[in-house]
Amino acid sequence: MKDNTCKKVVEKIPLFLDGEMPENEIPIFLEHVKYCSKCGERFDMEQSFKDAIKARCERKCVSEQIADSIRNKISMLLARS
Numbered sequence: 001m002k003d004n005t006c007k008k009v010v011e012k013i014p015l016f017l018d019g020e021m022p023e024n025e026i027p028i029f030l031e032h033v034k035y036c037s038k039c040g041e042r043f044d045m046e047q048s049f050k051d052a053i054k055a056r057c058e059r060k061c062v063s064e065q066i067a068d069s070i071r072n073k074i075s076m077l078l079a080r081s
């Protein structure tokens with residue numbers, strides 16, 4: 001039960017970061033990442049990664065290709081852990 005919740009929360013991190021999460025799910029999601037250190041860490045990691053790309057895009061528009069390769073690298077790292 002608990003593991004299943006974590007899996008769903010982790011899957012929804014990108015939705016949240018993209019602002020595509022249904023509003024009724026947001027409080028549940030935030031509550032979980034706040035109290036579950038595992039998901040919280042993952043959330044922080046994805047969020048700072050996304051912020052880094054965004055910041056770089058704002059300064060000097062980085063090509064989608066570079067963003068994609070970084071994204072792939074991160075997901076590889078995450079898949080291994």
Ligand SMILES: [Zn+2]
Pocket residue numbers: 005006007009032036037038039040
């Ligand atoms: Zn969790």
